[in-house]
Amino acid sequence: MDVPTTRRPGVAVPRADIPRAKEKRTRIQAINRGLIVDxxxxxxxxxxxxGTTIDQIAERAGMSKPNLLYYFPKKEDIYVTVLEETLEEWLDPFAALDPEGDPIEELRKYISIKMEMSASRPEASRLFANEILHGAPMIGRFLQTNLRNMVHEKAAVLRRWVSEGRLAPIDPYHLIFTIWATTQHYADFDVQIRAVLGPQVDQPGHREQAAQAVLSILLNGIRPRG
Structure with missing residues (x-):
């Protein structure tokens, strides 16, 4: 039996190859979209x-402006996508807090991941901080829905741990705010940290030392008292 084909000028393409071609296009589109966002x-x-232009982003992504506009018609679309993907990335380890796990260990893992994120992608934290300082005009709705719901959910977990005597009596919301403020400080205020600490910031082991100090301060403060 002949395989049905689609016609192009002078070319017969088996229909069986269409999904493969579509998959290839989708993969290329995902790669290009990632290049634009980065x-x-x-x-x-x-x-x-x-201060940022579409031309700057296109040049940095290594593609033409018309190609970029195929994926994101407006600069605002790119900006909101970058911010929302950053927040989603940050919220993933927060969402992974296991209600049935050991509270200290669960929070230790979360704080460690947040410290690593601040160290490895400081530009994402600084961009988010700048958006917040300007009143969150682009992602206010995300903050009031996705973020708010997640924080309420995890605050309930922390409150239960406190009621069970597995954490010291603390306000769960302020604990969350403290973790965010402390871990993101190392990205948002890198210039200030370097002004105070000088060359040791670039010495081997400094990031690990900072992480251990933060863990010690925060975790010792929330351990249940005998």
Whole structure:
């Protein structure tokens, strides 16, 4: 039996190959979209939303402006995507807090991951901080829905741990805010840290030392008292 084909000028393409071609296009589109988002993160965190242009992002992503506009018609679309993907990445380890796990160990893992994120992708933290300082005009809805719901859910877990005597009596919301403020400080205020500590910031082991100090301070503060 002949395989049905689709016609192009002078070419017969088996229909069986169409899904494969579509899959290839989708994979290429995902790669290009990722290149745009990564380039935009770098540009926005350096120059801000107003100071960044579509041309700068396209050049940094290694593609033409028309190609970029195929994926994101407006600069605002790129900016919101970068911020929301950053928040989703940060919320993944927060969402992974296991209600049935050991509270100290669960929080130790979460704080360690947040410290590593601040160290490895400081530009994402700085971009988010800048958006918040300007009143969150682009992601206010995300904060009031996705973020708010997640925080309420995890605050309930922390409150239960406190009621069971597995954590010291603390307000769960302020504990969450403290973890965020402390871990993201190392990205948002890197210039200040370097001004105080000098060359030791770039010495081997400094990141690990900072993480251990933060863990000691936070975890010792929330361990249940005998």
């Amino acid at each position: 380039a935009a993160l770098e540009m926005f965190s350096t120059y801000g939303f107003r």
